[in-house]
Amino acid sequence: MNTQATRENALAESSLHDLPDLIKKITCNEKIAESKLLALDIQNTLSQRLQLVSRRETNRGVKQAPFVVLTGANMPAVLSAISFVSNASDETLLLESSQRKRVVEGLYRRIAA
Numbered sequence: 001m002n003t004q005a006t007r008e009n010a011l012a013e014s015s016l017h018d019l020p021d022l023i024k025k026i027t028c029n030e031k032i033a034e035s036k037l038l039a040l041d042i043q044n045t046l047s048q049r050l051q052l053v054s055r056r057e058t059n060r061g062v063k064q065a066p067f068v069v070l071t072g073a074n075m076p077a078v079l080s081a082i083s084f085v086s087n088a089s090d091e092t093l094l095l096e097s098s099q100r101k102r103v104v105e106g107l108y109r110r111i112a113a
Contacts, residue, residue, distance in 0.1 A: 016025060034076035037061065042110040049106040053099065054089070080107065 039062045042100035045057035070077045082103050093099040 031073060031076060032064075033071075035073075035078055036064065038076045038110075039078040039080075041113070042080060042107060045110045046080075046082070046103065046106040049102050053102065054093065056089070 018032045029101070043059065044064050049059065061097050071078060083094055085091050
């Protein structure tokens with residue numbers, strides 16, 4: 001056997017042991033990318049729906065962080081912060097069932113789509 005083949009086979013054998021970890025990393029990165037796309041879709045839809053009621057509503061975009069509750073998900077996963085209860089106008093809107101319904105419908109429609 002020539003030395004090139006010997007080197008390649010040696011690398012292939014050692015990389016086979018790493019295959020489960022490699023697949024796990026690829027899957028994790030794929031889920032992160034899918035999650036970001038889902039989050040962008042949800043954020044844009046919610047922002048548009050909420051701006052129908054309050055023009056002051058701004059699209060704050062999507063932030064990425066390692067939330068423990070999303071770790072290990074086998075599917076795209078997002079965590080959505082809808083409003084700030086410490087904000088008086090947000091609180092007032094959230095007290096209205098029609099506003100809560102708009103939020104829920106916005107979430108549902110994007111996820112279902």
